[in-house]
Amino acid sequence: MTLVQTTLPGTPTPFASSALAGGTLAPLEAAAALAPQVIQWRRQLHQRPEVAFHEVETSQFIFDTLSAIPGLTLSRPTRTSVVAELRGALPGHTIAVRADIDGLPIHEEVDVAFRSTRDGAMHACGHDGHTAIVLGLATLLAAHVDTLPGTVRFVFQHAEELSPGGAEELVQHGVMDGVARVIGLHLWAPMPVGRIGILSGPAMAAPDNFQCTIVGKGGHAAMPHECVDPIAIGAQIVTALQQVVSRTVDPLDPVVLSVTQFIAGTAFNVIPNSAYLSGTVRTFDASLRTSVPAQMERVIKGIAEAFGASYEFRYLQGYRPVVNDPALSARLTDVVRRTFDNDTLIEMRPTMGGEDFSAYQQRAPGVFAFVGAGNEAAGIIFPHHHPRFQIDERSLDVGLRYLTAATLDLLTPNA
Incomplete structure (x- = not known):
């Protein structure tokens, strides 16, 4: 300097x-x-x-x-x-x-x-x-x-x-x-x-963030059987992600996982083609900083594939x-x-x-x-x-x- x-x-x-x-x-x-x-x-x-x-x-x-x-x-x-x-x-x-x-x-x-x-x-x-x-x-x-x-x-x-x-x-x-x-x-x-x-x-804590896009198949809201609804799939993912902390992490280890964005759709009668989720994960422990995102992706992958959707998942590490x-x-x-x-x-x-x-x-x-x-x-x-x-x-x-x-x-x- x-x-x-x-x-x-x-x-x-x-x-x-x-x-x-x-x-x-x-x-x-x-x-x-x-x-x-x-x-x-x-x-x-x-x-x-x-x-x-x-x-x-x-x-x-x-x-x-x-x-x-x-x-x-x-x-x-x-x-x-x-x-x-x-x-x-x-x-x-x-x-x-x-x-x-x-x-x-x-x-x-x-x-x-x-x-x-x-x-x-x-x-x-x-x-x-x-x-x-x-x-x-x-x-x-x-x-x-x-x-x-x-x-x-x-x-x-x-x-x-x-x-x-x-x-x-x-x-x-x-x-x-x-x-x-x-x-x-x-x-x-x-x-x-x-x-x-x-x-x-x-x-x-380390303030990491994640982004997830659920890609389904859009269509008319009156004919959901012809679609792969990313909103319904995304809602299940949001709920399931809460269990990553409550059921896969030691209760004595401090971890926060919050979904803070859910963006999808443009009209009341249209099932969109995709839905976007994002949020943050906060940890102190270096091993949890690695294992939590891996578990998150397993949850997202399992739910998306079960309903015929695909997904993109990005996990971005923030500060130490x-x-x-x-x-x-x-x-x-x-x-x-x-x-x-x-x-x-x-x-x-x-x-x-x-x-x-x-x-x-x-x-x-x-x-x-x-x-x-x-x-x-x-x-x-x-x-x-x-x-x-x-x-x-x-x-x-x-x-x-x-x-x-x-x-x-x-x-x-x-x-």
């Missing part, structure tokens, strides 16, 4: 209180002073979402903001990603901190002053908050570079939401070269604001599972206990959602943490990827303080 120093005229000036600019406050103490700027950055990003692989304005905003922070070396590994590196004055490890930057193809239904200005695009998963938090982290640590051990590599990654994802592409461009540890976080709406969850081991390094998880759990109140750390179960942070964990031990962003009393109750998704913005301060404490701890030579 080639890193070049960049300077752009007229770029935004990062927020800095006089104490922060002079480095007289410790980074954790300065985080509270930076909170209003982090919220402002998040709202600016929220208003201008861009979907995966199209984050042109978003990445330029990040680049311009980082360019105004002294001491950072910037690069653009891909057209819509940004990497900033901060070299401390003291010896220590190289730590990577990742933020994802893309939005989703969803029309926002939240009535707030900073709602999306782009029809059909929305930050409905918290990536705007992740980006703002890591911009804040870069600002805080750059103000203390003279006392900072090691090197911090801030990775602003494109295209987390769309396989094959941006993480693997950035790894191929060398963003993990020389990195000893990698950390990231997800603002998590199902968790109350003020809480942090760190799992040891499996944290997020996110598996947190146990030793690093224990260390960061201790960081949370030392940094926050006793009730901040929350015990949570793995989620069957997927994340391409797993690509970085193939190159260095990593931990992906969850920072609570929900608030039932304030109506912040909608799930990720929902058109009314919101976050409690107090979670931005919690996330910034967590990443600051975690980064400083891991940079020290004995970490």
